[in-house]
Amino acid sequence: MLIYAQDLGTVSGTVLDAETGSGLPGVNIMLKGTYYGAATDMDGKFFIQNVSPGSYDVEVSMIAYKVILKTGVTILPGETISLTFNMEATVLSF
Numbered sequence: 001m002l003i004y005a006q007d008l009g010t011v012s013g014t015v016l017d018a019e020t021g022s023g024l025p026g027v028n029i030m031l032k033g034t035y036y037g038a039a040t041d042m043d044g045k046f047f048i049q050n051v052s053p054g055s056y057d058v059e060v061s062m063i064a065y066k067v068i069l070k071t072g073v074t075i076l077p078g079e080t081i082s083l084t085f086n087m088e089a090t091v092l093s094f
Contacts (some may be wrong), residue, residue, distance in 0.1 A: 009075035011048040013083035015040050015060060024062060024087060031056040032069075053077045060085045 015027040023044020030037040031051065038046040053075050060068040065087040075081060 006078045007053070008050045009053055009077060010080040011036075011046075011051055011058070011073070011075065011083065012080055013046055013085065015044045015046065015062075015085045015087060018086040018088045024065075027060060027062040027065075027085075027087070030059045030061075031073075032059050033057070051075050058083065060087065062087065064089060066090045 011031070015024045015029070016022065017024055023040070023042070025040055025042045025044060027040040027044070027046075028037065029040070029046050029048065031048065034056070036048050036051055038048045040046045056073050056075060058070045058073050060070075068085050068087060070083065070085075073081065073083070
């Protein structure tokens with residue numbers, strides 16, 4: 001079975017610091033249980049292209065911030081879903 005580009009979806013979005021509203025660079029975004037993922041750019045924006053249609057759990061993580069898990073994100077063929085995440089800082093303990 002062949003899969004064409006129009007049969008795949010895209011996840012895009014922005015990750016912000018919840019306190020300042022600034023975009024966070026270098027945040028990891030993963031579709032759990034897959035190899036799909038990306039890191040945010042200098043403005044906190046990300047794109048994950050060529051995602052097979054389906055329902056995914058999206059995990060957003062960065063050192064010194066609480067991990068965010070958004071469940072049940074549905075990717076449809078040929079469509080782009082846009083997400084915004086507000087990350088809360090956490091205290092690191094050693």
